[in-house]
Amino acid sequence: MGRDGYIVPVDPQAGTKKKPAGSRSWILMDASGQGTVLDVDKYAIMHRVQIHARDLRILDPLLSYPSTILGREKAIVLNLEHIKAIITAQEVLLRDPLDDYVIPVVEELRRRLPPINVIHEGQSDIKELGGHHDIDACEEDESPFEFRALEVALEAICSFLAKSTTALETAAYPALDELTSKVCISHLSYVCLCYGFKIPLLSRIAEPLI
Numbered sequence: 198m199g200r201d202g203y204i205v206p207v208d209p210q211a212g213t214k215k216k217p218a219g220s221r222s223w224i225l226m227d228a229s230g231q232g233t234v235l236d237v238d239k240y241a242i243m244h245r246v247q248i249h250a251r252d253l254r255i256l257d258p259l260l261s262y263p264s265t266i267l268g269r270e271k272a273i274v275l276n277l278e279h280i281k282a283i284i285t286a287q288e289v290l291l292r293d294p295l296d297d298y299v300i301p302v303v304e305e306l307r308r309r310l311p312p313i314n315v316i317h318e319g320q321s322d323i324k325e326l327g328g329h330h331d332i333d334a335c336e337e338d339e340s341p342f343e344f345r346a347l348e349v350a351l352e353a354i355c356s357f358l359a360k361s362t363t364a365l366e367t368a369a370y371p372a373l374d375e376l377t378s379k380v381c382i383s384h385l386s387y388v389c390l391c392y393g394f395k396i397p398l399l400s401r402i403a404e405p406l407i
Contacts, residue, residue: 221236221237221238221239222234222235222236222292222293222294222295223235223236223237223242223290223291223292223294224290224291224294224303225288225289225290226288226289226290226291226303226306226307226310226346227287227288227310228287228288228310228311228312228342229310229311230306230307230308230309230310230311231307232294232303232306232307234294235290239253242283242290245290246271246272246283246285246290247270247271247272248269248271248272248274248283252267252269252274253274253283255267255274255276256274256276256281256282256283256292258281258292258293262276263276264276264277264278264354264401271285271286272284272285273285273343273347275347275350277350277351277354278298278354278357278358278401279293279296279298279299279357280299280302280350280353280354281293282346282350284343284346284347284350285343286341286342286343287342289306289310289346291303291306298357301353302349302350302353305349305352305353306346306349309345309348309349310342310345310346310349312342358398358401358402361398362398362402365391365394365395365398368391369388369391369395372384372387372388372391373388376388
């Protein structure tokens, strides 16, 4: 809570706990949506997905690389804020799967990665047992595996940035209204604070588009 009762906007990532320097936790998601937690070094990852060290380096949380999407011959490398992933034609490797911001991405991948025939088989089994199933819960998508995984990641980061933008607008608009009715140091300071959050947020939104 800021001065005069205003809510001070906070970067959602500011409270994220930093991982130890040696942390190499990944989750491997296959085409059926099943996940396996791995604790492997960079050489094992490079060998598995056949990418160069310079490509894997952008996923290092200790290095400040801008948001990036790299397309390689056999993999797509994603560095989108907290979503650090490698997508191939058969699997997704997602870094830090126990991070609070990554857990929803893992859950969405589990829901949407299985192919249509697997989803339909599950629905048939439930119907035979007399149960009810919401058919709309699993959207039918005939896209290739890597496109479905990429879509989940892009939707997740867009949603995250949209929530950050909404939080900033919720904090800034009342301050601007107050400033139009009464100009004072406290109102000006708060508007400047909100503007200070706006510039880096716009940069984060624009980075993947550059």
